[in-house]
Amino acid sequence: MTQTAARPVLPGPFATPPHPAGVRVTQAVEDLVVPQVQALLRSSPAYYRIDDAARRDMERDLTKIAAYSAALLHDGFGQAERLGQTPVLRTEPPAPARTRARRRSPWARSAADSPFESSAVDRVADVTGDVLGAIDFPRFVADLIKGTFNAIVDASIQQMEAFGELIANVAKTVDQFMADNITDNQARDYLAARYPGHIAVDTGGESPVARARDGAADLPQPNLQGDLGVGPDVAIDDSSVEEVLVPAARRQLASSRHQLLSTMVLMGINRIVVTSGRVRAKLDFHIDASDSGRAETASQFDAKHESSASGGLIGFHAGARTSVAYVQTAKQVASDEINVNVDLSGELDLRFASQTFPLERFADTGLISQIQGGTPNPSGNPVAAPMAPAPTQ
Structure with a gap:
């Protein structure tokens, strides 16, 4: 919309002639x-995250740009008046009116004289914006990529931490490993499972206690010296079970597990690495709208004519009457329909390979030798060479 402005166009201190020098x-x-520039900058939280000097420079530069832009408009109005022209102001309608005018369908504009309204067609733009805004496809893609990356990094970190913890346990002495990983209750359960006819675990007291079963002395005695490394004079009775056999069983468990872990480390522990992959996101959006209307009219003329006559000795009388009726009916039926289909999918395709943890990157030569000495057969357990990555499928 345009309107011709009455002179002077600019009021008060702005009604000044153009400067002769430009x-x-x-x-x-x-x-x-x-004030406008200051209000704009100070309404942004990011403005307060920069230092004072940067804020001053930004405010000065933006003020200079905005002031020159306003001065160009000011000079334009002044030049128009100097040339005897009438400046023309162009005003925009309010935002809701602009939105309605922009989104009104061509069919509705061409059928402005129609008694029906295209409500579904006019709402296509609004529904499309609402649906796509609610889905937020860019954020969906960003979260898919971020989640995939974090999952790969977290898996790598967990593998490294687990291998480092394994190395730390294997590097300990048997006594240290036993103190950190094997409990007395585990030793009691081991004895009861190894010698079920001789030893049982009594859980009736405040804490479990390993005891000799009744009649254990009458049974053939197991080879405790060979199994647990105790002296030849140790027998299975209530006093020796808790004082001698439980500590010996605990150390035996620690020694066997320590040797097993040492062997596993020297054989090489595999890890899973991602060699390649693809992240694919897809959004299918379909919307259709339809408006239909039907109008029916009918009209009918109904004419009726009546006449009569009568007579006798005293006279004769005749008469006639004609009536016309006009009947008109109108029927209007309107319907609208809008359908929206959205298909959002994410696809992740990762290719994995198996690699051996390089032991020399986690332990020095002395520690590797200590781990090798902790195996059941040190000479038969050299350090495993790094494996090449497995070919991807």
Whole structure:
């Protein structure tokens, strides 16, 4: 919309003639621009995250740009008046009116004289914006990529931490490993499972206690010296079970597990690495709208004529009557329909390979020798060579 402005177009301190030397920022224009720039900057939280010098420079530069832009408009109005022209102001309708005018369908504009309204067609743009805004496809893609990357990194970190913890346990002495990983209750359960006819675990007290079964002395005695490394004079009775056999069983468990872990480390522990992959995101959106209307009209004329006559000795009388009736009916039926289909999918295709943890990157030569000495057969357990990555499928 346009309207012709009555002179003077610019009121008060802005109604000044153009500067003869060119475009100049007047004090009135600068006073108008400075508060606007300050309000714009100070409404942004990011403005307060930069230092004072950067804020001053930003405010000065933006004020200079905005003031010169306003001065160009100021000079344009002044030049128009100097040439005897009438400046024309172009005004925009309010935002809701612009939205309605922009989104109104061509069919509705061409059928403005129609008694029906295209409600579904007019709502296509609004529904499309609402649906796509609710789905937020860019954020879906970003979260898919971020989640995939974090999962790969977390898996790598967990593998490294687990291998490092394994190395730390294997590097310990048997006594240290036993103190950190084997409990007395585990030793009691081991004895009861190894010698079920001789030893049982009594859980009736405050804490479990390993005891000799009744009649254990009458049974053939197991080879405790060979199994647990105790002296030949140790027998299975209540006093020796808790004081001698439980500590010996605990150390035996620790020694066997320590040797097993040492052998596993020297054989090489595999890890899973991602060699390649693909992340694919897809959004299918379909919307259709339809408006239909039907109008029916009918009209009918109904004419009726009546006549009569009568007579006798005293006279004769005749008469006639004609009536016309006009009947009109109208029927209007309107319907609208809008259908929206959205298909959002994410696909992740990762290719894995198996690699051996390089032991020399986690332990020095002395520690590797200590781990090798902790195996059941040190000479038969050299350090495993790093494996090449397995070919991807």
